[in-house]
Amino acid sequence: MIEFKGVTKTFGKTTALDDLSLVIPEGKIVGVLGPNGSGKSTLLKMIVGLNKPNGGEVLIHQQKPNTETKSHISYLAEIDYLYGWMTIQQAADFIKAFYTDWQEDKYRDLMKFLELQPSMVIKKLSKGMRAKAKLLLSFSRNAKLILLDEPLSGIDILTRDKIIETIIKDYRAGDQSILITTHEIQEIEGILDEVIFIRQGKVALQGNVEELREEHQASLIEIMKEVYWYENIK
Template structure:
């Protein structure tokens, strides 16, 4: 379980996360939802211990984010971080050298599932292919916590379908926690067990996806529109 207690993160005069207290339940697929600039990426980076809060406390199963916790989670940033000269196979070997939870069998299976070839060179493949390569490297680990920052951003509809299918295929219900940051909720609504709506660094609403749908008699897409309409977004 991941807990935020009074967490604030600033960048200069900009408040990215503003006195947030919330809990991410364990063993679920969680949607961290909101428009660009709402604090989603900063939240994931703090969980991954890439940024530290200026105030408040974050714990992952009772431990503060650190190098130790970072080694047990898999993080997919929105930016394109792959070395352009590497092949898909080379990128896999590179990641394997860093993480003890690397699963070579899963790597080979997912590579075929995503229609990627071992000798493809990163700089020579399309944006959609690079997005799938990033996903391949994340899900080839047996990580208990997976952080996905805007995995569908700027990707064509066919690649999006493959990415969503990969998330479904790999997910171990009850054993693995996936936090998926996105502003494109209509693509992932069916995946989500729990949702957190963010705006300007604060939490507008959160809860079990099915409970929210039942209470409001609305889809998450409709609920999201209502939540942000009330904030005049």
């Protein structure tokens, strides 16, 4: 279980998270949704320990982010972090040297599924192929917690479908947690168990997707419009 207890994070005069308190359940696919600049990416970085809170605390199984908690997290950043001169195989060898939960069989299986080749050079890949390569490396681990920061951003529709298929392909419901930040709600609505709407560093709405749809008699996109329209006129 992941807990945010009164977490505030500022960057100069900008407040990314504002006294944020929430509990993220285990064993589910959770969407962290909201417009650009709402604090979604900062939330993930706090979990993995890349950013430290100015106030409050983040707890992962009652521990603050540390070397032990990081070893169970597979984090796919929005930025393109792969070394362009590497082949996909060299990138895989680099990553598996750091993590004991690397699964070679899963890596080979996903390689075929995503239509990639070990000899492909990162810098020569299209944006969509690079996105699939990042996903391959993130999901080839047997991580308990997978964090995906805007995995669909700027990607063509066919690649988006392949990415979503990969997310659910080997997902272990109840044993593995996946957090996805995005503002591309329509594509992922069908795979989410829980949703957290973030606005200006605060939780605007959180709940079970099916229950929210039933309560509002609307899709997640319609609920999001309702939430942010209401927030804007308060």
